[in-house]
Amino acid sequence: MPGRAHRDLRILWWVNGVDGLGSQTSGLVLPLLLLELGHSPGTAGSLASAAALTGVVLGPLVAVPADRGRRRRLMTGSAALAALGTGVLALFCLGRPALWVVVALALTERLCAVVYDAASRGALAQLAATAELPRAAAGMQVGDQVALIVGPALGGVLFQLARPLPFLADALSYAATALGVRAIRTPLDAPAAERGAAPGTGPRPRKKRTGLLGSAKAGVVTVAGSPVLRLVLVWTSTAGGALTLLFYTALFRLGSDAHSAAAGLVLAGAGAAGLLGSLTAAHAVRRLGATRLLTLTAWLLPVSCGSLLWADGALGWGMAFAGLSLLVPLVTVVLSSVAIACTPTAVQSRTASVIGSVSALAAAGAPALTAVLMTTWSFRTPALLCTVLFLMLAVYTQVRAPGVLRAGAAAVAGRGGDDG
Numbered sequence: 001m002p003g004r005a006h007r008d009l010r011i012l013w014w015v016n017g018v019d020g021l022g023s024q025t026s027g028l029v030l031p032l033l034l035l036e037l038g039h040s041p042g043t044a045g046s047l048a049s050a051a052a053l054t055g056v057v058l059g060p061l062v063a064v065p066a067d068r069g070r071r072r073r074l075m076t077g078s079a080a081l082a083a084l085g086t087g088v089l090a091l092f093c094l095g096r097p098a099l100w101v102v103v104a105l106a107l108t109e110r111l112c113a114v115v116y117d118a119a120s121r122g123a124l125a126q127l128a129a130t131a132e133l134p135r136a137a138a139g140m141q142v143g144d145q146v147a148l149i150v151g152p153a154l155g156g157v158l159f160q161l162a163r164p165l166p167f168l169a170d171a172l173s174y175a176a177t178a179l180g181v182r183a184i185r186t187p188l189d190a191p192a193a194e195r196g197a198a199p200g201t202g203p204r205p206r207k208k209r210t211g212l213l214g215s216a217k218a219g220v221v222t223v224a225g226s227p228v229l230r231l232v233l234v235w236t237s238t239a240g241g242a243l244t245l246l247f248y249t250a251l252f253r254l255g256s257d258a259h260s261a262a263a264g265l266v267l268a269g270a271g272a273a274g275l276l277g278s279l280t281a282a283h284a285v286r287r288l289g290a291t292r293l294l295t296l297t298a299w300l301l302p303v304s305c306g307s308l309l310w311a312d313g314a315l316g317w318g319m320a321f322a323g324l325s326l327l328v329p330l331v332t333v334v335l336s337s338v339a340i341a342c343t344p345t346a347v348q349s350r351t352a353s354v355i356g357s358v359s360a361l362a363a364a365g366a367p368a369l370t371a372v373l374m375t376t377w378s379f380r381t382p383a384l385l386c387t388v389l390f391l392m393l394a395v396y397t398q399v400r401a402p403g404v405l406r407a408g409a410a411a412v413a414g415r416g417g418d419d420g
Contacts, residue, residue: 008184013140015176015180017144017147027155037099052360056357061213063121074115079181085112086167089101093163094164121356141329141333142275219354229355233355236356236358239390240363242305244367246382253379266314273322293330
């Protein structure tokens with residue numbers, strides 16, 4: 001069984017990387033396609049906003065059947081349907097597709113991606129033991145970082161060669177994802193006995209548990225009742241919003257025609273630093289422990305962010321962003337591993353979807369807020385705000401994290417003993 005589990009975990013890593021690479025490849029190109037077809041930037045932005053907001057609502061609802069034993073079917077079915085949708089879009093791109101065709105197929109792909117993400121969030125808990133979760137989470141993070149670095153560049157090159165190629169590449173990545181999930185032999189669902197009443201709510205009559213909204217509420221109840229998950233929620237929403245704010249600040253500051261190459265180099269350097277952080281995260285957790293690593297990283301983040309207040313030009317921004325990108329994967333690996341370990345298997349997808357939706361909402365207003373701060377004051381104002389946010393996170397982590405993570409580890413150990 002351990003050998004098969006390790007094999008299946010490696011398959012999940014590859015599936016995650018391939019899926020992310022395809023999404024990053026076509027995600028950059030879709031706005032370019034709309035602009036090339038003569039549509040306004042507002043149209044492209046509206047499509048992106050509609051897809052994001054739909055995902056915020058849909059994710060927690062889709063997580064219900066995933067937690068109820070349909071995880072593998074949802075993952076393979078959504079990936080296959082996304083492959084079909086992006087493949088059809090690639091065919092239409094041989095000509096000049098109408099706007100409604102592009103919107104319909106692009107939204108289909110995005111909604112399928114939301115379904116896949118919501119369903120896949122509980123898979124890692126079935127493939128890795130608690131002690132192996134930092135390593136397993138780091139492997140997922142490595143795939144995300146590689147996709148983030150390679151995907152946009154690959155999409156731009158393919159789009160220059162032929163308009164349909166990025167979407168064809170995305171379709172092939174979704175097909176490979178569906179086949180990869182089917183190749184995983186370890187069960188991806190919690191045992192049937194663990195998929196009963198929602199944690200923290202006690203046994204309920206069946207008629208009260210059948211409603212989709214009521215079942216989705218179990219994720220909210222679990223997050224609200226868990227100090228560990230509340231810590232994760234505060235971190236992901238606050239840090240995610242701050243990093244999105246800094247991302248758009250860099251684009252607005254360095255992304256003019258005269259500095260577009262500089263902006264690209266800054267973001268590429270940040271991606272490379274993020275990959276390095278992902279590769280070293282599991283080793284750092286083993287050497288320092290989750291609590292010490294999280295606390296140390298929390299205090300280093302405002303230092304790196306604060307350097308943007310004195311940065312002037314691409315070199316300064318690149319060094320500061322590289323520092324942030326090196327540190328963030330360390331936090332991500334710690335938080336994702338402790339969240340998985342401390343979440344009951346019956347609600348893995350629902351709690352992860354709740355945290356993901358709140359984080360997405362926190363980041364949704366970042367572009368507009370960046371523009372307001374930069375036009376009203378200066379380009380340094382967003383960096384100042386983010387530095388203050390990271391300082392508040394560091395204080396919060398210093399005060400709360402040691403006790404919370406210690407109690408969470410004790411609860412996991414007690415649950416493991418009960419299971420044995």
